[in-house]
Amino acid sequence: MRSSFLPVALLALGSPALTSAQSAEPLDPALVTERLTAWSGHSTWRARRDRDTGLVVFLHGGAAAPAFRPVNDADFLALAHLIAEDTAGLTGVEPATLAAGEFHYLPLGLAGTTDKVTVRLPQIVNGVEVLGGSLNVLFDLEGRMLSLQTTALDRVADLGTAPSLDAGAARRAALAAFARLIGLPGTARGEPRLVIGGVEIDGRIVGRLVWEVTVQWHAPGIEPEGRSLWIDAHDGALLHSRSTVHHADVGGTVMSEASTGLLPDHRENLPVPVPVPHVRVQSAAGVTYTDDDGSFLYPGVDGPLDIIVRYLGPFARVTNLAGSDVTLSETIDGTQNTLLMNAGGVERTTSQSNAFLQIGVLRDWIRSVDPTDDTADFMALAEVNFSGHCNAFFDGDSVVFYLAGESLDVHCVNTAYTTVVAHEMGHWLNVLYSTGNAPDGMGEGNADTWAMYCYDTPVMGADFFGLGSEMRSGLNTRQFCGDCCPMCHGGAHDNGEVWMGTTWKVRDRLNQTHGNDLGDGIANGLFLGWLNAYDQVELHSVIEAQWLTLDDDDGNIDNGTPHFADIDGGFREQGFPGLLVAPISITAVSDLPDTADEVGPYTVEATVVATDQPPLASVELVWRANGGAWVQTPMTTTGSDVYRAEIPGQSSVAHLEYHVSAVDGAGNAVSFPPEAPEAVLHFFVGLFELLSDDFEGGPAGWTHGSFGDTANDHDDFQQGVPYGKAGDPDAAFSGTFVIGNNLGGANLNGRYQGNQHNWLRTPVLDCSSALGTRLRFQRWLNVEGAWTDQARLAVNGTQIYVNQTSPDTEDTGWTWFDLDISPLADGQSEVQIEWSIQSEFLQNFGGWTLDDVQVLYLAPGAGCLPPGTYGSSKTNSLDREARMGWNGTPSLVSDDFVVTVEDGVPDVLAVLFSGLTPDSMPFFGGARLVRGPFVREEILILDSTGAASIPIPIDPAVVGSSEYFQLWYADATHPDGTGVGLSDGLVVGYCD
Numbered sequence: 001m002r003s004s005f006l007p008v009a010l011l012a013l014g015s016p017a018l019t020s021a022q023s024a025e026p027l028d029p030a031l032v033t034e035r036l037t038a039w040s041g042h043s044t045w046r047a048r049r050d051r052d053t054g055l056v057v058f059l060h061g062g063a064a065a066p067a068f069r070p071v072n073d074a075d076f077l078a079l080a081h082l083i084a085e086d087t088a089g090l091t092g093v094e095p096a097t098l099a100a101g102e103f104h105y106l107p108l109g110l111a112g113t114t115d116k117v118t119v120r121l122p123q124i125v126n127g128v129e130v131l132g133g134s135l136n137v138l139f140d141l142e143g144r145m146l147s148l149q150t151t152a153l154d155r156v157a158d159l160g161t162a163p164s165l166d167a168g169a170a171r172r173a174a175l176a177a178f179a180r181l182i183g184l185p186g187t188a189r190g191e192p193r194l195v196i197g198g199v200e201i202d203g204r205i206v207g208r209l210v211w212e213v214t215v216q217w218h219a220p221g222i223e224p225e226g227r228s229l230w231i232d233a234h235d236g237a238l239l240h241s242r243s244t245v246h247h248a249d250v251g252g253t254v255m256s257e258a259s260t261g262l263l264p265d266h267r268e269n270l271p272v273p274v275p276v277p278h279v280r281v282q283s284a285a286g287v288t289y290t291d292d293d294g295s296f297l298y299p300g301v302d303g304p305l306d307i308i309v310r311y312l313g314p315f316a317r318v319t320n321l322a323g324s325d326v327t328l329s330e331t332i333d334g335t336q337n338t339l340l341m342n343a344g345g346v347e348r349t350t351s352q353s354n355a356f357l358q359i360g361v362l363r364d365w366i367r368s369v370d371p372t373d374d375t376a377d378f379m380a381l382a383e384v385n386f387s388g389h390c391n392a393f394f395d396g397d398s399v400v401f402y403l404a405g406e407s408l409d410v411h412c413v414n415t416a417y418t419t420v421v422a423h424e425m426g427h428w429l430n431v432l433y434s435t436g437n438a439p440d441g442m443g444e445g446n447a448d449t450w451a452m453y454c455y456d457t458p459v460m461g462a463d464f465f466g467l468g469s470e471m472r473s474g475l476n477t478r479q480f481c482g483d484c485c486p487m488c489h490g491g492a493h494d495n496g497e498v499w500m501g502t503t504w505k506v507r508d509r510l511n512q513t514h515g516n517d518l519g520d521g522i523a524n525g526l527f528l529g530w531l532n533a534y535d536q537v538e539l540h541s542v543i544e545a546q547w548l549t550l551d552d553d554d555g556n557i558d559n560g561t562p563h564f565a566d567i568d569g570g571f572r573e574q575g576f577p578g579l580l581v582a583p584i585s586i587t588a589v590s591d592l593p594d595t596a597d598e599v600g601p602y603t604v605e606a607t608v609v610a611t612d613q614p615p616l617a618s619v620e621l622v623w624r625a626n627g628g629a630w631v632q633t634p635m636t637t638t639g640s641d642v643y644r645a646e647i648p649g650q651s652s653v654a655h656l657e658y659h660v661s662a663v664d665g666a667g668n669a670v671s672f673p674p675e676a677p678e679a680v681l682h683f684f685v686g687l688f689e690l691l692s693d694d695f696e697g698g699p700a701g702w703t704h705g706s707f708g709d710t711a712n713d714h715d716d717f718q719q720g721v722p723y724g725k726a727g728d729p730d731a732a733f734s735g736t737f738v739i740g741n742n743l744g745g746a747n748l749n750g751r752y753q754g755n756q757h758n759w760l761r762t763p764v765l766d767c768s769s770a771l772g773t774r775l776r777f778q779r780w781l782n783v784e785g786a787w788t789d790q791a792r793l794a795v796n797g798t799q800i801y802v803n804q805t806s807p808d809t810e811d812t813g814w815t816w817f818d819l820d821i822s823p824l825a826d827g828q829s830e831v832q833i834e835w836s837i838q839s840e841f842l843q844n845f846g847g848w849t850l851d852d853v854q855v856l857y858l859a860p861g862a863g864c865l866p867p868g869t870y871g872s873s874k875t876n877s878l879d880r881e882a883r884m885g886w887n888g889t890p891s892l893v894s895d896d897f898v899v900t901v902e903d904g905v906p907d908v909l910a911v912l913f914s915g916l917t918p919d920s921m922p923f924f925g926g927a928r929l930v931r932g933p934f935v936r937e938e939i940l941i942l943d944s945t946g947a948a949s950i951p952i953p954i955d956p957a958v959v960g961s962s963e964y965f966q967l968w969y970a971d972a973t974h975p976d977g978t979g980v981g982l983s984d985g986l987v988v989g990y991c992d
Contacts, residue, residue, distance in 0.1 A: 066079050112521070134434065184217045262412035271353070354418075384400075399425055400424075411448040423446070581612075590604045619634070620634055625656050715752075720737055728744060728782065733851040787805050790838045874924075
């Protein structure tokens with residue numbers, strides 16, 4: 001059975017590929033749209049771009065089917081790396097800088113949508129971490145990519161990672177910088193850490209090798225100071241400084257169970273005995289821990305037994321800064337013992353109990369929302385009864401809570417209690433979930449959200465300043481100022497009210513719609529899923545799209561999500577712009593292939609949903625033949641929102657264009673593609689007649705020479721083997737030979753010369769009876785920016801391509817081009833295509849390198865073309881190369897076509913893959929010769945000679961098209977350790 005898969009990404013179709021080395025200037029929005037269209041095929045994908053570089057930092061709104069169907073964690077990790085590779089031209093993230101990755105299952109089914117998987121690929125260069133750098137891919141369980149988000153740096157793959165300064169010198173430089181910044185002598189905490197940090201230079205974030213050093217200053221009764229300092233690893237300069245002490249706005253935010261409810265320890269809310277879970281019990285019989293009910297048991301031990309209990313456990317360790325730590329020493333016997341750790345309701349012991357309990361409450365809440373999430377499963381240090389009042393803070397290593405008392409004529413409670421503990425622990429978790437604690441409100445607002453969501457209350461710090469008071473509330477109306485103005489409200493806590501208000505509004509709306517229990521579950525799942533799926537470090541409108549992508553259940557954000565109204569409404573209520581969705585969703589429209597079938601009909605299906613004002617008033621297939629009048633054909637439903645209509649058969653040669661149009665009950669009209677009728681889907685009735693050259697034979701009519709209009713009349717176009725010099729490829733795309741500028745053989749340097757202007761031309765082609773002429777070729781181009789050097793492509797003297805002005809064009813792989821040249825070629829008896837280079841005296845690059853040049857056009861009755869092989873096999877562990885071949889004819893009538901393979905590894909598992917486009921990408925020590933979308937033709941076992949024969953049934957729908965095949969097989973003893981063998985490629989053209 002043949003299983004069809006869509007492409008992960010096809011970013012280079014029809015346009016020059018963008019590499020990470022080409023991202024110095026912001027991208028033109030039209031270019032991003034063009035690449036997304038080529039990648040997604042007019043789907044619902046949306047892109048967010050970095051405002052400084054123009055690179056894409058967030059893709060969402062659609063669902064890209066996988067290159068293969070994942071069945072385990074490793075498969076999802078492999079898919080994430082493939083996506084990183086294929087989207088590098090949009091994100092600028094160099095795939096070589098992404099490490100193995102982290103897999104996390106998101107049980108969002110508990111939140112009323114569908115379970116999902118997120119993979120985080122951390123950015124690491126030569127073993128050195130890029131701080132905050134990662135690429136996150138969100139999948140559904142079928143492996144479809146739902147979103148991609150990146151915080152990784154571009155242009156760091158070649159960054160040197162050997163420091164000129166050692167750790168000791170970096171520590172001294174950091175201490176000196178701290179003294180200059182703060183005016184106080186600091187103490188370095190921990191060892192300096194060698195990392196790569198993003199430093200702003202001339203308005204652009206650039207990767208620099210730095211030592212990260214944490215320096216702090218503490219004194220009794222005085223606000224502490226702390227800085228994380230980035231010291232240039234080469235010259236010792238201070239490149240960046242940020243505070244590591246995150247205060248809780250005349251208080252803090254955490255939680256306490258020892259004081260009843262959500263309130264702090266005061267005379268109206270005296271502490272009562274409650275169970276203490278997760279605390280360590282020590283005795284001569286060993287160490288054990290209490291369960292969720294505070295119970296513990298030493299099985300098989302005779303009493304009496306001396307035990308010691310402190311506020312110490314796997315998730316918290318509490319230290320009293322104003323005296324001794326609470327320690328319970330008891331002698332017990334039997335199992336019916338009730339032990340009280342801190343009797344008497346004393347502030348300095350109640351605070352220890354509160355801090356310990358509430359850290360555990362937050363950890364247990366995370367596990368209750370996502371049982372697989374172990375982020376909070378660590379021993380957090382809580383320091384209570386700090387000498388001072390009305391505050392709490394997180395300093396990077398611990399959470400610290402103040403004594404009760406007056407500060408600036410305001411009396412405050414002891415700050416170790418419920419929401420204050422959760423807030424300060426929230427800062428710690430922000431670091432662990434890679435959200436960070438930026439001063440734009442993201443850090444403070446997210447810390448408040450931890451508290452609100454854990455305790456299901458909008459109030460942060462109830463009774464903090466006395467009975468009836470509060471620090472902040474999720475009911476606040478402070479508005480989002482826009483992506484332009486991240487700190488428009490002043491301080492970090494005021495800015496944070498925007499985000500805490502938003503998350504509470506979303507939760508409240510979900511509760512109104514679904515009830516408190518289910519609404520809380522949905523909100524909790526989305527919040528924790530968002531933290532696991534994305535590394536969002538800034539307060540930005542893109543966050544709503546991230547939440548909606550998590551909430552989406554069908555890979556199409558344009559038809560809404562299960563809880564769209566509540567999520568969007570909550571964001572809009574706090575001043576966010578909201579997310580606009582189409583009133584009608586049109587997806588899964590049939591993209592009909594070219595066909596030789598003149599009988600027809602040609603069936604078009606589409607999934608159409610009225611998302612705003614149902615029901616649908618009409619759904620039509622709008623089509624025309626050969627540029628004639630548009631015909632509206634009503635589409636009829638087949639169930640499950642699927643509509644169908646037919647285009648009648650057409651005589652060859654015919655060019656058919658079509659789109660789908662729908663109208664809802666309110667008169668809203670939507671088409672697919674959205675740009676219709678200017679941009680439409682189309683196909684041809686007829687067969688391609690192919691003129692091609694892979695340069696493996698003689699010159700075949702190609703000519704080259706100099707224009708003679710420059711000081712240097714040198715002509716360096718050559719046909720032969722490429723040598724990989726001056727940025728050129730070191731191997732042909734297929735076969736052995738290519739054609740291009742200065743291929744680098746003998747003593748040549750591979751570069752075109754200065755002040756030259758030369759050309760390469762195809763044979764003269766007769767296109768007088770052609771329709772829809774296309775030019776296809778594989779390109780590897782390296783040329784200085786067009787402000788000095790111009791690489792041009794022309795048809796009959798009319799330019800159809802020239803390299804960009806800046807930056808330089810530096811291909812690092814073969815790029816497939818498929819260009820429509822019909823306006824210049826159709827009906828012309830003499831057509832000649834020309835590649836040229838014109839240079840000045842400055843830098844000289846590798847120039848053009850071409851392979852597999854094809855000119856195709858539509859003509860009736862061209863018949864079957866013979867299959868052919870391309871590319872190179874990977875030498876296997878038996879020192880053989882698996883070779884593709886065929887038997888029979890790829891004809892619908894003969895129905896006897898068989899793909900064969902020889903010289904593989906005997907008696908091993910193999911998979912035959914096919915696709916509609918060839919490729920040549922590094923893959924398991926060889927080359928992947930088929931580009932997605934892939935079809936898994938058959939899973940088989942090679943015979944005792946390493947051979948196999950695979951019959952290929954020919955469906956009428958594929959007649960007139962070409963397909964590309966490659967065999968992947970097991971090779972467990974291959975010396976490269978990949979365990980994978982790869983054949984060469986086979987191209988097949990189908991006919992009647």
